[in-house]
Amino acid sequence: MEVFAYQGLIGLSSAMYLWLVSAGLTIIFGVLGVLNFAHGSLFMLGAYLGYTLYGLVGVPFGLAVLGSMAVVALVGAGVERGLLRPLYGLDPSYQLLLTFGLVLFLDDLAKLVWGGVFRIPPIPGWLQGSVTLFGRPYPFYNLFLIAVGLSVGVGLWWLFDRTWWGRAVRATASDREMAAALGIRTPTVFSSVFMLGSALAALGGALSTPVRPVAPGIGAAMIVQAFIITVIGGLGNLRGAFAGSLLVGVLSSYGTLWFPEFELFFIFAIMAAVLLVRPQGLFAR
Amino acid sequence: MTVLLVARGLRKRFGDLAAVDGLDLQVEEGECVALIGPNGAGKTTALNLLSGHLLPDEGHITFRGEDITRLPPHARVHRGLARSFQVMTVFPELTARENLLVPILARQGAARDALRPVRAYREAEEEANSLLGDLGLREAAEAPAGSLPHGDQRRLELGIAVASRPRLCLLDEPSSGLNPLERAGLMQLVRRLADHRGVTFVVVEHDMDVVFGLANRVVVMNRGRVLAEGPPEDIRNNREVRETYLGEEEDVSC
Amino acid sequence: MNDLARRWAAAGLLLALVLLPAVASRYVTYLVIHILLLALNAVGFNLLFGQTGLLSFGQAGFYAVGAYTCARILLAWPSLLPGVLGGTAAAAVAALLLGSLSVRHTRIYFAMLTLAFGMMIFSLAWKWRAVTGGDDGLVGIPRAPLELFGLVVALPTVERYYYVVLVAAVLAVALMHRVVHSPLGLALRAVRDSEVRAEHVGLNVRRLRLVAFTVAGAYAGLAGSLLPPLENTVTPPIAHWTASAEPVLATLLGGIRHFAGPLVGAFVLVVAKDVIVRFTVHWSLVLGAVVVALVLGFRGGLAGALEALTLRGSRVRPVSAAAGEEAR
Numbered sequence: 001m002e003v004f005a006y007q008g009l010i011g012l013s014s015a016m017y018l019w020l021v022s023a024g025l026t027i028i029f030g031v032l033g034v035l036n037f038a039h040g041s042l043f044m045l046g047a048y049l050g051y052t053l054y055g056l057v058g059v060p061f062g063l064a065v066l067g068s069m070a071v072v073a074l075v076g077a078g079v080e081r082g083l084l085r086p087l088y089g090l091d092p093s094y095q096l097l098l099t100f101g102l103v104l105f106l107d108d109l110a111k112l113v114w115g116g117v118f119r120i121p122p123i124p125g126w127l128q129g130s131v132t133l134f135g136r137p138y139p140f141y142n143l144f145l146i147a148v149g150l151s152v153g154v155g156l157w158w159l160f161d162r163t164w165w166g167r168a169v170r171a172t173a174s175d176r177e178m179a180a181a182l183g184i185r186t187p188t189v190f191s192s193v194f195m196l197g198s199a200l201a202a203l204g205g206a207l208s209t210p211v212r213p214v215a216p217g218i219g220a221a222m223i224v225q226a227f228i229i230t231v232i233g234g235l236g237n238l239r240g241a242f243a244g245s246l247l248v249g250v251l252s253s254y255g256t257l258w259f260p261e262f263e264l265f266f267i268f269a270i271m272a273a274v275l276l277v278r279p280q281g282l283f284a285r
Numbered sequence: 286m287t288v289l290l291v292a293r294g295l296r297k298r299f300g301d302l303a304a305v306d307g308l309d310l311q312v313e314e315g316e317c318v319a320l321i322g323p324n325g326a327g328k329t330t331a332l333n334l335l336s337g338h339l340l341p342d343e344g345h346i347t348f349r350g351e352d353i354t355r356l357p358p359h360a361r362v363h364r365g366l367a368r369s370f371q372v373m374t375v376f377p378e379l380t381a382r383e384n385l386l387v388p389i390l391a392r393q394g395a396a397r398d399a400l401r402p403v404r405a406y407r408e409a410e411e412e413a414n415s416l417l418g419d420l421g422l423r424e425a426a427e428a429p430a431g432s433l434p435h436g437d438q439r440r441l442e443l444g445i446a447v448a449s450r451p452r453l454c455l456l457d458e459p460s461s462g463l464n465p466l467e468r469a470g471l472m473q474l475v476r477r478l479a480d481h482r483g484v485t486f487v488v489v490e491h492d493m494d495v496v497f498g499l500a501n502r503v504v505v506m507n508r509g510r511v512l513a514e515g516p517p518e519d520i521r522n523n524r525e526v527r528e529t530y531l532g533e534e535e536d537v538s539c
Numbered sequence: 540m541n542d543l544a545r546r547w548a549a550a551g552l553l554l555a556l557v558l559l560p561a562v563a564s565r566y567v568t569y570l571v572i573h574i575l576l577l578a579l580n581a582v583g584f585n586l587l588f589g590q591t592g593l594l595s596f597g598q599a600g601f602y603a604v605g606a607y608t609c610a611r612i613l614l615a616w617p618s619l620l621p622g623v624l625g626g627t628a629a630a631a632v633a634a635l636l637l638g639s640l641s642v643r644h645t646r647i648y649f650a651m652l653t654l655a656f657g658m659m660i661f662s663l664a665w666k667w668r669a670v671t672g673g674d675d676g677l678v679g680i681p682r683a684p685l686e687l688f689g690l691v692v693a694l695p696t697v698e699r700y701y702y703v704v705l706v707a708a709v710l711a712v713a714l715m716h717r718v719v720h721s722p723l724g725l726a727l728r729a730v731r732d733s734e735v736r737a738e739h740v741g742l743n744v745r746r747l748r749l750v751a752f753t754v755a756g757a758y759a760g761l762a763g764s765l766l767p768p769l770e771n772t773v774t775p776p777i778a779h780w781t782a783s784a785e786p787v788l789a790t791l792l793g794g795i796r797h798f799a800g801p802l803v804g805a806f807v808l809v810v811a812k813d814v815i816v817r818f819t820v821h822w823s824l825v826l827g828a829v830v831v832a833l834v835l836g837f838r839g840g841l842a843g844a845l846e847a848l849t850l851r852g853s854r855v856r857p858v859s860a861a862a863g864e865e866a867r
Contacts, residue, residue, distance in 0.1 A: 093592075100784065227655045261668075265666065268656075275641075359740075367739065388740035396722055399722075402720045403720060404720075448740070
């Protein structure tokens with residue numbers, strides 16, 4: 001029983017990376033109608049930048065995370081403005097192909113610039129240590145991750161529900177032409193949304209630096225899981241993305257415990273089951 | 286007269302809005318029914334429910350005695366219920382002739398044939414050519430449908446609907462975007478198709494000329510349900526109908 | 540190119556292919572085999588994309604199913620035909636199963652699902668040591684002899700195996716040509732042009748998409764089955780999504796709207812890769828950049844067929860409406 005609960009808590013903290021990436025993916029899709037295949041690559045970039053700043057250069061962890069988020073947000077702005085904008089209004093195949101090409105490009109670029117796998121730098125001092133839960137030491141860093149994830153959730157809710165920007169975004173998402181007619185600068189909305197989504201992915205990546213290896217394949221793994229979460233949670237649905245992230249994170253954790261060889265396949269099987277039983281997603285309205 | 290279609294108590298909600306709210310409709314064979322009403326009355330939603338594009342929240346639809354309420358659109362077509370669309374939905378990259386071949390071959394169950402060339406289906410080609418002639422599109426036969434002028438595409442759209450040889454054909458604003466001359470021509474076409482091919486039509490229209498010239502029964506919708514119905518003359522003189530249309534007067538010609 | 544010219548070109552090409560091993564080096568023959576395999580994969584992909592309008596990023600998954608199944612058959616029963624047929628059949632079944640879960644969805648969702656399922660197969664190939672050999676893959680796969688009607692043809696050389704691949708490829712491509720020009724092909728193009736209209740002229744859109752998906756998977760599986768006897772090994776990277784990019788790019792390069800497009804593209808891609816890989820290991824970088832450039836460059840109208848995609852794309856609809864329609 002205690003093993004069960006503890007493993008669930010481990011899954012909960014690892015779900016936070018999934019949540020950050022899925023949130024960004026969902027927001028971008030919900031507003032721009034673009035399924036950003038390259039979102040996992042943004043996570044990867046965030047991790048590489050975080051590692052470079054914190055692990056190599058020695059910048060304090062918090063600043064490294066923020067710096068990584070800022071750079072990736074700018075990359076996102078560039079992608080949206082330069083590459084995706086010409087494709088709005090066209091057949092969705094264009095944007096799918098473009099973001100797919102972007103993944104190939106970015107993942108290999110990372111290999112070119114940074115090389116292979118890296119050492120894991122130490123956890124920053126103020127986040128070290130552990131708490132005893134269910135009879136085992138539970139890393140304080142994991143609690144930190146959960147706190148960040150929940151804060152992001154609350155922050156996003158506040159942003160979309162309470163701020164002028166959030167309202168402008170929701171208006172643009174539901175009726176682009178009407179929003180433009182009302183004076184909302186839709187291009188700016190799009191750019192800012194894409195930047196927000198990118199920054200979230202980078203946050204996830206940067207936060208993973210002290211505890212997980214930074215390697216070229218982590219982006220691909222992340223986007224596949226984000227897609228699974230999207231199937232389970234429903235496309236364009238933030239609440240669903242959160243619930244789906246928790247589900248996949250926790251179940252993956254149990255999967256590693258019970259079927260170590262087939263952990264990933266176990267999650268895919270769940271995705272297939274959802275597709276069979278409730279194709280629109282468990283949490284779709 | 287045989288009753289072809291019966292719709293009872295249809296309701297369809299989008300969020301808080303009840304686009305169709307208790308619609309009852311009956312169509313007999315050989316009729317030409319015009320479905321009119323102000324914007325937002327639910328006419329297109331009604332057609333979508335009848336054709337299977339949307340499923341109702343409540344109510345049921347019977348066609349030739351069979352309950353088709355939850356049948357997918359392609360199954361309804363095979364039972365003799367077809368429709369045309371208001372927003373352009375010809376097959377843009379297929380030629381005009383191919384646009385007609387698709388419903389014809391589908392009707393014959395030939396769409397599963399993966400081995401014989403389309404050219405081998407001579408009868409289907411002849412039928413398509415004949416229909417092109419009726420539509421006045423013979424010269425455009427080889428042109429990609431998306432490149433045709435708007436008026437021709439509207440005629441082709443009508444042709445696609447009729448090519449399925451339906452018993453009942455739903456037309457959603459078939460003359461939208463056409464100039465008066467084109468409109469008149471299209472309506473003659475509908476009349477000809479109704480007479481020669483024995484098709485019953487339900488036409489959603491805004492243009493009153495068309496309505497009064499074509500229909501032998503008019504159904505007026507408002508707020509998702511039927512407001513009034515009857516012969517065109519009665520409807521023209523109906524006070525409630527006139528009031529509903531205040532502000533929509535630009536389409537009413539005297 | 541009119542009909543007669545096209546036939547002469549095809550005949551000429553066929554003749555060149557038949558004579559190839561006699562005039563070219565072993566390496567070139569080997570390379571052309573890879574062109575033929577990619578051509579098969581791409582031609583199947585284009586039935587799905589160019590003809591039916593469905594973009595799939597998971598062809599590599601079915602390629603791998605074909606390859607691994609054939610490999611396992613050959614290791615137990617060294618006869619070429621059962622291996623290739625078994626591999627193709629297995630891929631078709633996999634495509635049927637995964638397709639039935641995917642085709643009911645909008646095209647964006649569908650694309651996402653194909654990527655996810657492709658990676659599922661990859662993770663299976665990577666982890667299921669007992670069957671797939673895990674990350675070591677399967678080795679020692681024999682180039683089994685072709686046994687047909689009592690005749691046994693040994694295939695010790697690459698040149699001999701080339702002819703087997705050539706025959707398979709020509710037959711498969713000819714079959715695809717038939718399909719494309721059949722009523723089924725026309726129905727698929729109608730679905731591509733307007734799913735809603737197709738549904739309302741009596742076409743079962745879901746079923747048609749599933750047929751296209753299954754056939755595409757079968758073609759990828761056929762290509763995959765022809766790989767193990769050539770290379771004698773099968774490893775997981777053939778199932779990775781980066782491998783799925785190859786039939787996609789080959790088709791984009793050669794032209795989506797022309798039947799020969801994927802064939803031309805396969806040739807260009809294999810040759811280009813062969814050259815580029817000598818200078819840099821970063822093939823994906825180049826691949827990705829070319830895809831991005833192609834997509835953006837569509838305006839100019841690359842390779843003839845892409846104009847057609849632009850023609851469709853130029854009917855601008857508000858993306859929110861389209862996304863709403865897509866999200867239905």
